[in-house]
Amino acid sequence: MDTTGNNNQVMVDLTRVTRTFPPDVQALVDVSLQVNRGELLFLTGMSGAGKTTLLRLISGIEKPTKGYVEVSGMDLSKISRARLQKLRRLIGVAYQDFKLLPERTVAQNIAVSMEVAYRSRLFIRKQTRDLLAQLHIVDKHNTRADKLSRGEQQRVALARAVANKPDLILADEPTGNLDAESTELVMDLFHRCNESGTTILIATHDSSIYNRPDSRIVTLDCGRIVATKQDADKDTSEPVQYGPETLFTDCLKLLDKDTSEPVQYEPDGEES
């Protein structure tokens, strides 16, 4: 699979990215992050820290308020729509809310990511079969997505993200609904992909999957990168370590809100 754009070592490059939402939510503040090709990176942080927002910026669904997002050497704010579409076909995203089509079968859901890249039917069938087998849901091949248990849906979403053999996989909380055993299956799949050269970003709360010695972990807190645990055996040029904040403090923004400016309730507006 050819990668569009220049072929340097950096897959994802965020430069001082800030993303705010109206009215005054600061989802990401001044975040800089480089992810090399072939890396497996874990993104952690409290709920609401900005992990999903970061992944959405990388896949071009969200635009940064400030700063630059480069993927595979291309600045997302500058490329044409057609190029962005091509780029997206090289990125497999497993969304936190899955985004499955409820009325389609499992096989059809997985096929979507390959069909848009005009893969042959043979390839599609083989990939679907393989992935379902690896994730232990072969018997759900022709079941409608909305008839699946939540954990099965999660695995289907993962299979879809991986199916088209993308260069970059973004997995948002990929094991939230999975038991220990299924988590193992999923992580095996990711490791296999990673070994064959795919760059993988995983946003997760599940310490059992990121507390391995060989993983690089980036921790967000209230939209800022507060800690980076460096991968031991791979060398990256800049070991980032921001600010004086402690890990997992209760969100400062939240505390601020609670004390200094009392939350407004709009006594009449809330239920009429």
Added chain:
Amino acid sequence: MDTTGNNNQVMVDLTRVTRTFPPDVQALVDVSLQVNRGELLFLTGMSGAGKTTLLRLISGIEKPTKGYVEVSGMDLSKISRARLQKLRRLIGVAYQDFKLLPERTVAQNIAVSMEVAYRSRLFIRKQTRDLLAQLHIVDKHNTRADKLSRGEQQRVALARAVANKPDLILADEPTGNLDAESTELVMDLFHRCNESGTTILIATHDSSIYNRPDSRIVTLDCGRIVATKQDADKDTSEPVQYGPETLFTDCLKLLDKDTSEPVQYEPDGEES
């Protein structure tokens, strides 16, 4: 709050309940389970084991194929629609897929469960405020539900389940999208509810929340109850311990499928 039906000690009583889905999915097989009033019970099991199906049977959304489901002394298959509706108002359910209304604000979403019970506006406002504070999402009071992060949505779903001070709380994977700290908040909330007499059933994969000494744990595997870890200090009449199966075996049904009857792919039907 008055509980309809006779006032015996058993809140939920499942008697040899079987639930199958077409074409041949056995979601629950011959399950018997008693939950006493005021109990806190954890339901675990692999993905696809039947936890959600069990909870849906208890809240009357799903009907058993065989067997009886009694809640608060009433057989769900026999009571009238109006009674079922009344009963549901006494059960708070936090769904695995949240079922929030995306276009309503957080406050409106939480208010729904209280409004259908014709609570006063004052009560609704106070409860909403309290719960949001307890779950650390006060600042999201007037945010639309679809603008929240997934973990925030999960907490809103929990708040809605708890808001109407129900007699029975069914929480399906309540911490799947939450970090350790938020999980703590949620479990605190559950414990407080439990102490004030509410019966709570929690379906979860998260061993960090059920591996406490004082909790009763029921483990499902392929629709059957395979193990029950008895609560140490409370006494219940029948400590159930089924079959010779080991805990968390790979699903037998799945293995069966894989070997004896090869999965049919419908070569032509899958993508046309």
Added chain:
Amino acid sequence: MNFLFAVFSQAGRNLLQTWRTQILSLMTITLSVLIFSFFYLVYTNALQAGEQLGDDLRLIVYLDEEAVPALQEQYREKILKFDRVERIEFISSLQAFNRFKDQLDEDQDILADIPQDFLPPSIEVYPVRSLDALSRIKRFSDYLQTLPGVIKVQYGREWVERFYTFIELLRIVVILSGSLLVLTTTFMMAHSIRLTLFTRQKELELLHLVGASNSYIRMPFFLEGGLLGLFGSLAGIAALYLLFNWTQLRFAGSALLGMFSFNFFPLPVIAMIIAMAIILCACGSFSSTRKILSR
């Protein structure tokens, strides 16, 4: 108290929150009411016009000799048997001659040498003025022909037939397009209801799940439907009224409107249309929730 409050605040909130769909629904209802009342107005006015047009629709029955009073009575009896006849008038030869003279106007002198009884005496029969009567004139004329002493029955056959044809055509057009429109509006309503259900399905399911009583779920729909019906039909009637006035202004000068007097609906009819719209919308909206509640 709490129930009523809950229902009203539900309905209000829904109207606010789904206002785009609601406006589409409102316009659907407005359009439907406009269409129905338009065709109803055309139909009633066509009937009225039909009644007015009969004015000159007399049949002239030529007699072979002057009818004496006794004979006149006999004729009158035989002709008035038909309840469709408004009045009859006996015209003697002399009266006919005078009329002819009046018609010739300035050229009266050409009649100077002609005997005053050269025109036969006649009976003029005025049928009841209605659309309906037009279609029977031919049969009626055939009947009159059979009376003793009648030479010939004359009427503006060609014109009457054409007239009849046109009214009939108008009627066919009105009825066919009316029924097409019934189909269309039924369809639009179906579309509207499907849209409403699509936008609300999630909410209804949730309400169902948290144990809302049937009336809690349905009453807001009923209220909203009623409100939409009220405003939609008011707007529809108003639009029709504007259209009606515009037409009248537009054709104020032409002979067309000088001939017939067109009338808008009287108030009771308007009230009835609005009431019907409210009831239909409220019930339609109410019953649209049935499918979801039956689960």
Added chain:
Amino acid sequence: MNFLFAVFSQAGRNLLQTWRTQILSLMTITLSVLIFSFFYLVYTNALQAGEQLGDDLRLIVYLDEEAVPALQEQYREKILKFDRVERIEFISSLQAFNRFKDQLDEDQDILADIPQDFLPPSIEVYPVRSLDALSRIKRFSDYLQTLPGVIKVQYGREWVERFYTFIELLRIVVILSGSLLVLTTTFMMAHSIRLTLFTRQKELELLHLVGASNSYIRMPFFLEGGLLGLFGSLAGIAALYLLFNWTQLRFAGSALLGMFSFNFFPLPVIAMIIAMAIILCACGSFSSTRKILSR
């Protein structure tokens, strides 16, 4: 190859999977085509009928004395200046007397004593037969009145006016209901498209997210729209044809249809209607995706 295959299988799958909405859309299109072609048919036939009805629409210009050939030429010239005149005919006193005698039929003997020139000579003017001409007759008659030697101009003024009125009325009804229907069908289409988008929104969003190219997303819509347009318009035309035949059978006996010959559309018109429907539906469906793709 792969692209075409993907697009066709997408379109096919969508038609299968959302067939309930598709049937609703198909019926919408059928109804719209039926309505449009119905009014078009009524309108063209009304125009045709209007041309036929002018048949007896002559103006009789009474002259004070017999016109000699030279004078006749002069009159002819002056009258034919109006391009709305089809032909004129000179009637001498004798010809008029003979016609009157024919009209009186068996009662011819009453004319025995009357001089053969008691009726004035006249010119009969036949205007072009068209709806349009009707409205000008009064003005034309006024003009003829000013010609030298003309005593009086006579025509079936009352009837002509009424006729005109009715044709005008028919036209207003057709036009007003036509425009109401344009509104209605526009509306139904809007409803239909909204419904389609509602049922497909999730899918479109997903396709967008996984990087489907614009044409991959839009072509199936284009194809489906075209197919719906084709089948919808075929069904609509078929329905109209059935309706047309039913009407003709229904009124086969009446004078109405004996007078005018009503015609269905010729093939080229049918082909054009179908082509228009296909193009409109394909483009409408195509452009409906714009909103989602612009994100």
